[in-house]
Amino acid sequence: MQRRIFARVLIVSTIVVVLGSSLLSGCAPKRLAPLEPGVTPSSAEESFSVPTLLDVGLIEGQESLIVSINSTGLLLDSQSRKRLSKIGAQGGSVSFHRKGQQVQWSLQGKQGVAAGVVLQPMDPNSRLTHGDQDYRGDFLIFPSIEKSGLTLVNQVDLESYLCGVVPWEIGRHGEEELAAQAAQAVAARTYTISHLGSRRKFGFDVYASVMDQVYKGSRHEDVLCNQAILETAGMVLAHKGELVDAYYSACCGGTSSKIQEVWPRQGIGYLVDKDDVPHSGAAPFCSDYKYFxxxxxxxxxxxxxxxxxxxxxxxxxxxxxxxxxxxxxxxxxxxxxxxxxxxxxxxxxxxxxxxxxxxxxxxxxxxxxxxxxxxxxxxxxxxxxxxxxxxxxxxxxxxxxxxxxxxxxxxxxxxxxGYGHGIGLCQVGALEMSRKGYSASKILSHYYPGSILKPLKKP
Ligand SMILES: [Zn+2]
Incomplete structure (x- = not known):
């Protein structure tokens, strides 16, 4: 038991060094990180880089946009970073329309045009609003690429982004399922980093939908999901020196898929067809699911x-x-x-x-x-x-x-x-493993065999 606790402290220390301060204040952990030996973190020299801010594509091709802020903020030219306008402490709404290859902004009787506009709160703990969702970080608005209308991007740090992803991807659960939420946090973090660049032609990093991962900002964050993210902060999965393609789906139906058998993709060593069972002959971890x-x-x-x-x-x-x-x-x-x-x-x-x-x-x-x-x-x-x-x-x-x-x-x-493509982590199975006492590390090594945890490099 002593050995397990020591290993957890070591990992948490690494995270603090690697990431420094996080925006996740208010996610006070109730217990130590659910990571433990079995999947061993390696040295920081071999780790992967993470961008300072992630560009999450919220909206594409929309005729006009209205976003708001409830505190002091700045409207900036996205290219020159020159100040276009300032919003006072009472906050306000900014509307945007496309004008040719530029964005026309309007704020409290003032207006102007720019190639792109950033709305940035002065207090980084403030939230921005679009529709019925709140967001940490900044908004970036620019003319949609290869489409008419405007694109709205949320520029947010990786860990805060995950707080708006994990509850929508694995759901809200109790403390018994914390290890599964931690495994999901690592999988979602790894997926995000390994897919950076795939949406760059649209002007952002990831879609805020099932096209990548469902992301709904900060209004509906979950305390336990935030704890799972904090306790695994900065940790990703790697296999033979490469980031894992951390696919996951709701329920594997008892056996996972080899990626090349179901998608037009090359085979990947850890995305295999494997029975989702504790040992030969046992019932699958996901067998109680309504769509098993x-x-x-x-x-x-x-x-x-x-x-x-x-x-x-x-x-x-x-x-x-x-x-x-x-x-x-x-x-x-x-x-x-x-x-x-x-x-x-x-x-x-x-x-x-x-x-x-x-x-x-x-x-x-x-x-x-x-x-x-x-x-x-x-x-x-x-x-x-x-x-x-x-x-x-x-x-x-x-x-x-x-x-x-x-x-x-x-x-x-x-x-x-089963429900979903069945590649990689089975979410229902991971929840059951967590209830049975498996750690996040054990869950991850079950669904991505041969993979190891590594810390991300500070930007
Ligand atoms: Zn399963």
């Missing part, structure tokens, strides 16, 4: 309506970039010249191949136009629950049942397991 087992069914008419849009979208998605190399063949025409964008009547569905974890590797859907070859996780978009509504199938791990009458397809049903 689920079912979905469609009449042939309902499915046909869905497929008229989802199959052409699948063909377009798989032919973009280099995905066709992974997914080939995508479409076999029923007769020469048949257009995959007009599927017509659906005749049959057949699972041709499953992955070793039981997910769809290759599903054939035969329609009037020809046969569509559906690969991996994308089957969830093709077999959407309802036509013309957002939503995708819960997972790609399912069995298929068909009802035919006089040779014609009348009903299609699937019985499935």
């Amino acid at each position: 087992n689920w079912a979905q069914s469609w009449t042939a008419t309902e499915l046909q309506e869905i497929l008229q849009t989802s199959l052409p979208a699948y063909v377009d998605y798989m032919t973009e970039m280099n995905r066709a190399i992974w997914a080939r063949p995508i479409f076999t025409p029923g007769q020469s010249g048949a257009d995959p964008h007009f599927p017509g009547a659906v005749h049959d569905l057949e699972i041709l191949e499953n992955t070793p974890s039981g997910r769809i590797a290759h599903l054939l859907i035969t329609c009037e136009a020809g046969t569509y070859h559906i690969r991996g996780d994308r089957v969830r978009w093709v077999l959407a629950p309802e036509a013309n509504k957002p939503g995708i199938l819960r997972s790609a791990r399912f069995e298929l049942e068909k009802v035919r009458r006089e040779g014609s397809l009348v009903q299609v049903s699937v019985r499935g397991r």
Whole structure:
């Protein structure tokens, strides 16, 4: 026990040295960090860099924007950092419109234009507001890139950003689930750092949505999630000297996915198909989840309506970039010249191949136009629950049942397991591991085997 506590103190000391002061005041920890040996932090010399501020894309392509501040603040030119205007102690609202390639701002009767505008509170503990959400840090407004309208970015430090992410990604729980929240905090931090640059062409680092990670600012932060973030502050997961691609999903259905089996990606050593069990023969950690087992069914008419849009979208998605190399063949025409964008009547569905974890590797859907070859996780978009509504199938791990009458397809049903892509950490499983007494380190090494914790380098 002594050894465990010593290791925790060591890690917390490293974090203080690495990150210095955090904006997380008010997140007073009730107990020491849930990290412990099993995943060992390495030396700072080998660690990864973190940007001073993260640019989180909140809104893109919006005609006009109104943001507000409830204390003293500055309006700055984003390029020259020159002061455009000052907002007094009573606060105020600023409205923005796009004017050509510039932003027109209006504040209490004054207005002007700039290539980009920053709204910055004088007191770093103040909050900015957009819509019904509050945000730590600054706002940056600029003309959207490759779109009309404006982009709103929240410039915020990494740890504060995580306070607006973790409760939305793993939920709000009690002290028993603190280790799972800490594991989620490390996974979310690692995901963020390892994906920096992927959205730069839009003018920010990450989307504030499921495109990256759901982020809703500071109004709905959770005390225990903040504690989990603070106690793991600055720690990320690495594997063979590289940051881990820390994917996670709600429920693996009992076995995780190998990334290359469900997405058009190269294999990664730690993203493997692994049973989510404490030992061979035991029930999966996530087996009590409401969507561990689920079912979905469609009449042939309902499915046909869905497929008229989802199959052409699948063909377009798989032919973009280099995905066709992974997914080939995508479409076999029923007769020469048949257009995959007009599927017509659906005749049959057949699972041709499953992955070793039981997910769809290759599903054939035969329609009037020809046969569509559906690969991996994308089957969830093709077999959407309802036509013309957002939503995708819960997972790609399912069995298929068909009802035919006089040779014609009348009903299609699937019985499935799990929720999400199943790659990396299983959130429901992590919560159960935490309730059973596993530490955050043990949870992380279970879901990202062979990975180790490392501290981020101070900017
Ligand atoms: Zn699981």
